Amino acid sequence: MGVFSNKIAREDLKPGDHIYSWRTAYIYAHHGIYVGDGMVIHFTRAAGQEIGTGTILDRIIFSCSPSNVGASCEICGDQSMKQGVISSCVDCFLAGGDLYIFHYSVSPIFFIAKARGGTCTLAASDPTSDALHRAKYLLNNGFGMYSLFKNNCEDFAIYCKTGLLLVTSFSVGRSGQLTSLAAAVSAVAASPLRFMTMSAGGLTMVAGGMYCIGRYVSDIGVRRDVVKIPVERLVAESTPHEPETAPPAQANH
Template sequence: MGLLSHRVERSDIVAGDHIYSWRTSFLYSHHGIFFGENIVIHFTNDDPTIKSKSNDRSSFITCTSSTPSITCTSTCAITKLQTTCSYPKYCGFRKQDSGVKISCLDCFLGNGSLYLYQYDVAWYYLIAKIRGGTCTTAKSDPPEIVFRRAMYLLLDHGFGEFDLLENNCEDFALYCKTGRLLYSRGERVGGSGQVSSVVGVPTSVAVGFFLSGPVALATTAALYSFNRYSIDLIYRLRGIKVAVEDLAKFRANGNRPMKKD
């Protein structure tokens, strides 16, 4: 893994890591929290009315690597692909009316490669990244806290309604890793690096349009990087720390934090 790519091997990741995989020719990426034992907890835009494969809140953790591999019958709602599933009995487990689910690592990746999201990076490292949604200047909490948040959201209250701009898979993973939510004027907005990149493009291009030559190119690139860094900095400094047990109440009670995590 280097400056240009966060691609890693499966042996490089541990439980509690924030991982992602690029989709549709690197158009966007899908994010999740690695559970360990070849399992990922992630937030999707699957139909939330579909019932879970199991009503047992804890039975899925008994699966082992000796489980026979078959073609997964639960086609990924994002990639629309079928892959070889390592844990067919438990892959796709989630509560009804919740977009938080578990998938085996194979189904999570689809046909994509594995990447590791970076935390507590220097500002110049973040700016050097052309694409957003790969790193943040925010610090991650210890793995056991990350793991507890992800499990709680899977088995209890979920993570709300999926929204591409304000509440997506990267926002879910960021919350699990940091416990922070970003609010503006009482309304929740996402901290997604992917979204900040898209938001920063129009302004950068608009300014660069009135210039010409190398100056236009440099100005556009500088504004684009500044927009991404500004949003990430706001998330890190102004993001509200909310205990996962209080997340549902926090969202339902005027965005008031109930207690510190």
């Protein structure tokens, strides 16, 4: 497990691994669960169905969509319009990018050393059989509506590995990438206001410290607003139920 790179060779992959690939010039990564036999289950948004924001976020949202628009993979076929939880071969999942593995149960020192969010967590992963069961169950039943900030591909993979979900509605999801971004914004916004008299070096150190603290307290392995929910319950609670209808009235004769 390296501090500087989580890159892994394909031949070293094991079923149940949480893997990812950087997209859009290393701005954002797409995550999934390797299930064996060269296949990955991941949560995606259909290409061509992204919600435009007019900002760089459009490129991030698009990066989590199937990339083979108009192409047909010999294994996967044309997945360009598929959305939700899908199964793809490793090549289609990577979309030309490199392969990385997400680490669990890392030490606080290692976590802070990995300054880029979305690469590891202090949370422990469940047994491989549990991760595979959740991924395959959600492949058949869905993981809700894709949301960059609340319910994205990294959130999906972390849930498959840990079974943990947030219980507070106002928080960003389990995604380390988004909590890392939130920590960076908070550090940059707060530092100049509170420490205007400090030197540039001191300001950098303070901002860096605030960023690291923000990432640490937002990690799913540290937060107190998470609960473990069985995948069957998750799907049952997210599935709308048909309203009960009263039996037709009997005609009076």
